[in-house]
Amino acid sequence: MRLVARLAFFFVLACWSLGAAAQAYPSRPIRVVIGFPPGGGIDIVARLMAPELGRALGQPVIIDNKPGAAGALGTDIVAKSAPDGYTIFFGTTGNISINPIFMTNLTFNMEKDLMPLTQVASVAFLLYSYPGFAPKTVGELIAYAKANPGKANFCSSATGGLPHLAGELLNLQAGIKTVHIPYKGSAPCLNDLMGGQVQFDFDAVAIGLQHVKSGRLRALASTGQKRLSFLPDIPAASEALPGYEVVNAYGMLLPAGTPHEIAQRLQREITKVLQIPELREKLIAQATDPVGSTPEEFAAFMKAESVKWARVIKAANVKPE
Numbered sequence: 001m002r003l004v005a006r007l008a009f010f011f012v013l014a015c016w017s018l019g020a021a022a023q024a025y026p027s028r029p030i031r032v033v034i035g036f037p038p039g040g041g042i043d044i045v046a047r048l049m050a051p052e053l054g055r056a057l058g059q060p061v062i063i064d065n066k067p068g069a070a071g072a073l074g075t076d077i078v079a080k081s082a083p084d085g086y087t088i089f090f091g092t093t094g095n096i097s098i099n100p101i102f103m104t105n106l107t108f109n110m111e112k113d114l115m116p117l118t119q120v121a122s123v124a125f126l127l128y129s130y131p132g133f134a135p136k137t138v139g140e141l142i143a144y145a146k147a148n149p150g151k152a153n154f155c156s157s158a159t160g161g162l163p164h165l166a167g168e169l170l171n172l173q174a175g176i177k178t179v180h181i182p183y184k185g186s187a188p189c190l191n192d193l194m195g196g197q198v199q200f201d202f203d204a205v206a207i208g209l210q211h212v213k214s215g216r217l218r219a220l221a222s223t224g225q226k227r228l229s230f231l232p233d234i235p236a237a238s239e240a241l242p243g244y245e246v247v248n249a250y251g252m253l254l255p256a257g258t259p260h261e262i263a264q265r266l267q268r269e270i271t272k273v274l275q276i277p278e279l280r281e282k283l284i285a286q287a288t289d290p291v292g293s294t295p296e297e298f299a300a301f302m303k304a305e306s307v308k309w310a311r312v313i314k315a316a317n318v319k320p321e
Helices: 002-024 041-057 069-079 093-102 138-147 162-174 186-195 205-214 260-273 277-285 295-315
Strands: 030-034 061-065 087-091 114-129 153-156 179-182 200-204 218-222 247-255 288-290
Touching (some): 030 069, 041 061, 041 087, 041 114, 041 247, 041 260, 069 093, 069 114, 087 093, 087 114, 093 295, 114 162, 114 260, 153 186, 162 179, 162 200, 162 295, 186 200, 186 205, 200 205, 247 260, 247 295
Parallel strands (some): 030 087, 153 200
Antiparallel strands (some): 087 247, 114 200, 114 218, 114 247
């Protein structure tokens, strides 16, 4: 009986400690880990959000860039962090939904070691092409590729990344064969695209739009369900290829086991921050549509994306490098 009483006492004490910690949360700065270097699309979004989220939570929000292994390094850091709400992973569709089905050497389990918090934003790509490449529309690109199988090529920032899979999805849905040329990052890929060494590429609006405006690149299409509101003259790829859609989701996750009260507070404050008009304007200017979903909605989205891209990876026979 004494042992049972002691166990009951410690259980109550532990529950009380967790409750007290949740009530006091946050009492120190919060770290948001990103698996990419500074300056990329998700990093820009994080740094726009951080001051507003810090004010809402009453503590500084610090952005911590941990690039490596296509974002898996940063994911691993958070997966192995204390589940206390002070370390958040901010990742892309590639980190969250593709890496777990594509990479065979991960040191964490996405489903067991991390818990969804919220989808922060949805980001469409642009389909860029070299201005000297004959096709000027998606329809013309498909016709060219059908007439010249294997002669058109596209670059991407990495094998198995979302920009690469966007090209493979185009091949599969259009019934064409274009050749993928992998690079180590978006910058060298775009440099060779502007130089004419490769012919087309899928990448973030923020990365290539300035080159479209200068005439060094051409934008054939956006990859969302509809045209981007601030680029109404650029058609959606689905106008020429119905059903085609590629959207990069930015979402936040916590270490598994984070107290429900803390996760709930974070999700609530992030959602409120995403409704601030000035911040929304800044995000939309970066071709980023604010979302703010529930953990359950985000989990369902993650699963659906994994299923979609697993089919593309299998059909296109994409292998890790």
